[in-house]
Amino acid sequence: MYEPNVVGDWQEYDDGQAGLRVRVHGLEKAEPPRGRDDAAEGLVYFRFRVTVENRTTVHFGIHLEDGQLDVRVGTDGESAFLDWRNSQFIEGFDVYPLRRVTSVLYAAAPESCVSLVDIQVQLKVDDEWTERYLWSGGIGPQExxxxxxxxxxxxxxxxxxxxxxxxxxxxxxxxxx
Incomplete structure (x- = not known):
């Protein structure tokens, strides 16, 4: 049975992206740097990071934007609000050997739901889609x-x-x- 990664775990790619790995980490409550979006009225903000590391001898072109992330919260898996205005995406960045690139993302959800957060990521590497991977974690007391x-x-x-x-x-x- 497929099990999700825990927030903080590295996920290794294989086949065409062998040597590339990705992780979701740094999940915590945080206010966005440029102020709250009106659409997040009454919601609590949280931040997480997506880091891509190249452990090969060749470079990879990495692309990660809002359509490649899905953030779900709570036991019912409701969609969280992804604040694209405050988030820092990876848009066509070449990651050279033994280097990393990190994206800082802001999302918001009802406070009662952030104890369970699922984040699904699908990178685009050298104009090819990678496999989707899921990370699970939470903020505050865990159910x-x-x-x-x-x-x-x-x-x-x-x-x-x-x-x-x-x-x-x-x-x-x-x-x-």
């Missing part, structure tokens, strides 16, 4: 997660617990409701 097949008392009413219960009833192996 307990429910693993596949896990049944904790605090998670009985969660959507995952309801789905598991339904599937067990359909298969005839679980408790009757």
């Amino acid at each position: 307990p997660s429910v693993g596949v097949g896990a049944r904790t008392d605090s998670a009985q009413d969660s959507l995952a617990a309801q789905v598991i219960s339904y599937l067990e009833r359909e298969a005839g192996s679980g408790p009757a409701a």
